[in-house]
Amino acid sequence: MVNSMAELLIKNGFVFDPILGIKGDIADVAIKNGRITDKVSDKAEIVDASGKTVMAGGVDIHTHVAGPKVNVGREMRPEDKFFRGEYRGGVLKQGKRMEMGFSVPSTWKTGYAYARMGYTFANEAAMPPLFAPHVHEEFRDTPIIDQTAMPVFGNNWFCFEYIKNDETENNAAYIAWLLSATKGFGIKIVNPGGTEAWAWGKNCSSIHDEVPHFEITPAEIVTGLIKANEYLGLPHSVHIHGNNMGNPGNYKDTLDTLRLTSGINTSNKFGREQVLHNTHLQFHAYKGSSWSDFESGAKEVMDYVNQNKNITVDIGQVTLDETTTMTSDGPFEYHLNQLTHFKWANLDVEIETGSGVVPHIYDKDVRTSGIQWAIGLEIALFAKDMMRVYITTDHPNAGPFTRYPGIIAWLMSEKARQATLDTMKWKDKVIDASNIASMDRELGLYEIAQMTRAGPAKALGLLDIYGSLKEGSDGNVAVYNLNADELPSDPALIEDAFRNTAYTVKEGVIVVRDGKIVAEPPKHTLWTKVNMPENAQVMHDIREKFSTSYSINLENYPVFDENIHNARAIELDAN
Amino acid sequence: MPKTLEGIGCPFCGCSCDDVRVIVSDDEKKILEVENACAIGTEIFLQATNHERITKPRIRQPDGNVKEISYDEAADYVAKTIMNSKKPLMYGFGSTTCEAQRAAARLMELSGGILDNCASICHGPSLMAFFDNGHPTCTLGVVKNRADVILYWGANPVHAHPRHMARYSTYPFGFFKGNGFLERTVIVVDPRKTDTAGVADYHLQIKQGFDYELFNAFRMVMYGHEQDIPDMVADVPKQSILEVAKILKEAKFGVCFFGMGLTHTKGRNHNVDIAISLMRDLNAVSKWSIMAMRGHFNIAGPNKVWSWTYGFPFCVDLTRGDRAHMNPGETSTIDLAIRDEIDLFINIGTDAAANFPIDAVKHLKKHPWITIDPNLSMAADIADLHIPVGISGVEVSGIVYRMDNVPIQYRKVIDMPEGMLSDEELLDRISDRLEELIQEKVKAEKKKPELISSEPVLCTSHSAPPLNETG
Numbered sequence A: 001m002v003n004s005m006a007e008l009l010i011k012n013g014f015v016f017d018p019i020l021g022i023k024g025d026i027a028d029v030a031i032k033n034g035r036i037t038d039k040v041s042d043k044a045e046i047v048d049a050s051g052k053t054v055m056a057g058g059v060d061i062h063t064h065v066a067g068p069k070v071n072v073g074r075e076m077r078p079e080d081k082f083f084r085g086e087y088r089g090g091v092l093k094q095g096k097r098m099e100m101g102f103s104v105p106s107t108w109k110t111g112y113a114y115a116r117m118g119y120t121f122a123n124e125a126a127m128p129p130l131f132a133p134h135v136h137e138e139f140r141d142t143p144i145i146d147q148t149a150m151p152v153f154g155n156n157w158f159c160f161e162y163i164k165n166d167e168t169e170n171n172a173a174y175i176a177w178l179l180s181a182t183k184g185f186g187i188k189i190v191n192p193g194g195t196e197a198w199a200w201g202k203n204c205s206s207i208h209d210e211v212p213h214f215e216i217t218p219a220e221i222v223t224g225l226i227k228a229n230e231y232l233g234l235p236h237s238v239h240i241h242g243n244n245m246g247n248p249g250n251y252k253d254t255l256d257t258l259r260l261t262s263g264i265n266t267s268n269k270f271g272r273e274q275v276l277h278n279t280h281l282q283f284h285a286y287k288g289s290s291w292s293d294f295e296s297g298a299k300e301v302m303d304y305v306n307q308n309k310n311i312t313v314d315i316g317q318v319t320l321d322e323t324t325t326m327t328s329d330g331p332f333e334y335h336l337n338q339l340t341h342f343k344w345a346n347l348d349v350e351i352e353t354g355s356g357v358v359p360h361i362y363d364k365d366v367r368t369s370g371i372q373w374a375i376g377l378e379i380a381l382f383a384k385d386m387m388r389v390y391i392t393t394d395h396p397n398a399g400p401f402t403r404y405p406g407i408i409a410w411l412m413s414e415k416a417r418q419a420t421l422d423t424m425k426w427k428d429k430v431i432d433a434s435n436i437a438s439m440d441r442e443l444g445l446y447e448i449a450q451m452t453r454a455g456p457a458k459a460l461g462l463l464d465i466y467g468s469l470k471e472g473s474d475g476n477v478a479v480y481n482l483n484a485d486e487l488p489s490d491p492a493l494i495e496d497a498f499r500n501t502a503y504t505v506k507e508g509v510i511v512v513r514d515g516k517i518v519a520e521p522p523k524h525t526l527w528t529k530v531n532m533p534e535n536a537q538v539m540h541d542i543r544e545k546f547s548t549s550y551s552i553n554l555e556n557y558p559v560f561d562e563n564i565h566n567a568r569a570i571e572l573d574a575n
Numbered sequence B: 001m002p003k004t005l006e007g008i009g010c011p012f013c014g015c016s017c018d019d020v021r022v023i024v025s026d027d028e029k030k031i032l033e034v035e036n037a038c039a040i041g042t043e044i045f046l047q048a049t050n051h052e053r054i055t056k057p058r059i060r061q062p063d064g065n066v067k068e069i070s071y072d073e074a075a076d077y078v079a080k081t082i083m084n085s086k087k088p089l090m091y092g093f094g095s096t097t098c099e100a101q102r103a104a105a106r107l108m109e110l111s112g113g114i115l116d117n118c119a120s121i122c123h124g125p126s127l128m129a130f131f132d133n134g135h136p137t138c139t140l141g142v143v144k145n146r147a148d149v150i151l152y153w154g155a156n157p158v159h160a161h162p163r164h165m166a167r168y169s170t171y172p173f174g175f176f177k178g179n180g181f182l183e184r185t186v187i188v189v190d191p192r193k194t195d196t197a198g199v200a201d202y203h204l205q206i207k208q209g210f211d212y213e214l215f216n217a218f219r220m221v222m223y224g225h226e227q228d229i230p231d232m233v234a235d236v237p238k239q240s241i242l243e244v245a246k247i248l249k250e251a252k253f254g255v256c257f258f259g260m261g262l263t264h265t266k267g268r269n270h271n272v273d274i275a276i277s278l279m280r281d282l283n284a285v286s287k288w289s290i291m292a293m294r295g296h297f298n299i300a301g302p303n304k305v306w307s308w309t310y311g312f313p314f315c316v317d318l319t320r321g322d323r324a325h326m327n328p329g330e331t332s333t334i335d336l337a338i339r340d341e342i343d344l345f346i347n348i349g350t351d352a353a354a355n356f357p358i359d360a361v362k363h364l365k366k367h368p369w370i371t372i373d374p375n376l377s378m379a380a381d382i383a384d385l386h387i388p389v390g391i392s393g394v395e396v397s398g399i400v401y402r403m404d405n406v407p408i409q410y411r412k413v414i415d416m417p418e419g420m421l422s423d424e425e426l427l428d429r430i431s432d433r434l435e436e437l438i439q440e441k442v443k444a445e446k447k448k449p450e451l452i453s454s455e456p457v458l459c460t461s462h463s464a465p466p467l468n469e470t471g
């Protein structure tokens, strides 16, 4: 029975809340009217969490779960549904709707699978603005979890012009308009300039490569967008997938990108401290000059991240699966296809962006895959401040999000890492090209809570709603079958616990019980509403572009209210 | 005062033009004038209100006459017919919104039936080629802004997509194409001397059914084997092949639009497959995209909606109850009908009776046949129950996917006649009723042990085999 007005008391669990500084103390969590509260009446429904671990609902800062390229991944890969078994769509029907797909799950499976892992929020990391109605249609069909979507700006012609002319105010006004038009959340950059170049079959592989025809460089694009982001004081920072992703030697380009933040700070009302979030750092931390001398650059990159508080990252962990890569980095996908020769999809989008989709097998018996696997884990294990380093797989690029429990097990257990290393055909070469074998660090549950809820919620600027069990937060809670006092020595048990919660609670409603979906309360679509006066110049520019270069009518571009599912606006006044 | 509405989407062809201006009467009941649309599009709007509409469901009586019934009675009839059927099939969706396609998915999942759309008889081979070889494409605005070489293969837009060349591909001024058609080369590959071929710079008059060979010849050029190309390939002289291949390779941005002339000749999906391979080859030296000339304004919609719902774009078999299955040839409408496997046919937003092979119609007609369509049609005439609904894109708003898969939000122009429902509302009403009936059945059977979930799985058939038995 779904009743979000009811009271709920989660009793006697080992509570981990990095925001409140609670490190496994036995405590109760009370929820009333969908929010965390300090106490409830004796009519409250009781959840017995004794002997179990209690955390706020999980927060995924970077995942691809809705929209055109995700759906192309589903559409062009029937074989992704034909496999069966634990991870391969083999879930008996629990919720109202079927669950289909492994690496690119159906929207229904996406919502249910996140909820079963104790996650209650996911940020769709790349929305082509022109396709915003499509993204929101998919959100409507993704049950339980709250969602945001980040429009991509790094190859947008409007931004190119404003940045080139040093018009920060106009750039900011355009960004605010686009966030409202697409009901988007924040600024995503993917291969700045490179995807525009790809429309001519070219690329920008360093931050100083000029974008053809636009007289601007990736460095200028990134700097200009950070400026606009901080001018507006958006909840989240600029969120970047930089140039030259996935290529040996790219750790230098990554450092070049990160250095663009040097000396930039933020003042915003959301408690966010970083000015740049570098996503799926694993794909950007490669040393070597080719695939034959390819090796880990995790140490070099993490040295920089550790020293600079104005940067956050997520790891983009390779899970050693057959998966489907999909990014707005059009040239990357084409070149990956040239290496693997599987099928290739591409989608160039007018004025704004592009994308590509290519299936990929991260085979534990291929040296490159093994080293990639090591690099992701090293990024986490080299990290000093776990509030700034988050668990992701760049779903589904390095592996499906359903593998998060396995990643947690690798991070918490050296034995688990060793066991995986031992299965690799080129184990010795992987060890030679990485640091993983020498790392004995094992993370604890508090650090996992930092990396999977408190940290990402803070970086997103959504700490008022998610990431903590503090009073007033949404009543989103995960209860895991893990006795924090006696953690199992078998990492498989850790993985099991994180795969299926004992309970997941969404806004006070128990949605998962014993790993099974039991309720599907309404979810929310969050977006960022900037209150600022209309900018006549920008409105003129928008009308002009629509009358000359777009293929659809301006009236039909902003997502109609009826096409946004349960909107919840995060409001701010510019400046 | 008549009212002028701007930015209206045309509910006809896959161009999904959304710049139509429609002038409606004072009382907003009649469409008076239509601007910007082509002749076909204009006709579609004007026809909508200039004839008597059927506004109530009509059921066939045992004596052969039809009787008007209410929407509730119709929903109840459909729900009960579904309860009594083993393998219902819902097919069509050529002229429905995505909202209706989504509602249809819910209904057929509850019914344990099959969902299929017109792709099954038109661009199905294209979708199958995407399964095998991927799909390098772009939006139509990219074509307008960048393309300097346009290749129409087995497509005749002048007739089938009247504004395609003017609005997107050949004639418009674009950001990098300020001189419009002067900066573009148009190549047509077609066995017929079509009107499109008539305006092209190059017409390769290919021998009917030899598309694969011609693609192969182009690929030989790409791989440096031009010396091995015979003097004639598919009736096209080697010289022309080399000349056109040079244009393809030297394009700054090329796009290949293909039509049913490619998907419905010998080779079918394999033709599209090799077309995609040629695109991939060309991308090593140039930049190329490929796009299917989808027929109806939202014929791409069901492929999108069902892909995110089930992972399959068409031929979606939901009879197993807990998971979807797709296998064109096995789960495709015509094949199911020819094998007489379907015991309830729901035809929505297209005229199956007019388009299907006669044997398929004969088999389907042995069982209950329900037609959901705004207007009279052959399928409405032969139906046991015809449920009229509002006209999508004219009386019903909603999202549609253009041929390049760009979502376009269509607004309504006028209201439906009083008391009518949209397809979405109708389908939801049927689903609600069906859920009630299933709940009643589940309650009646409650003594039976253990359903597979803690909440009853809503589905008319509880006969799904356990997952691990079926590999």
Ligand code: SF4
Pocket (backbone or CB within 6 Å): B010, B011, B012, B013, B014, B015, B016, B017, B036, B037, B038, B039, B040, B041, B042, B161, B162, B163, B164, B297
């Ligand atoms: S080209 Fe097609 S969509 Fe455009 S107005 Fe004509 S019929 Fe309508």
Ligand SMILES: [Zn+2]
Pocket (backbone or CB within 6 Å): A062, A063, A064, A125, A241, A279, A280, A327, A394, A397
């Ligand atoms: Zn990503």
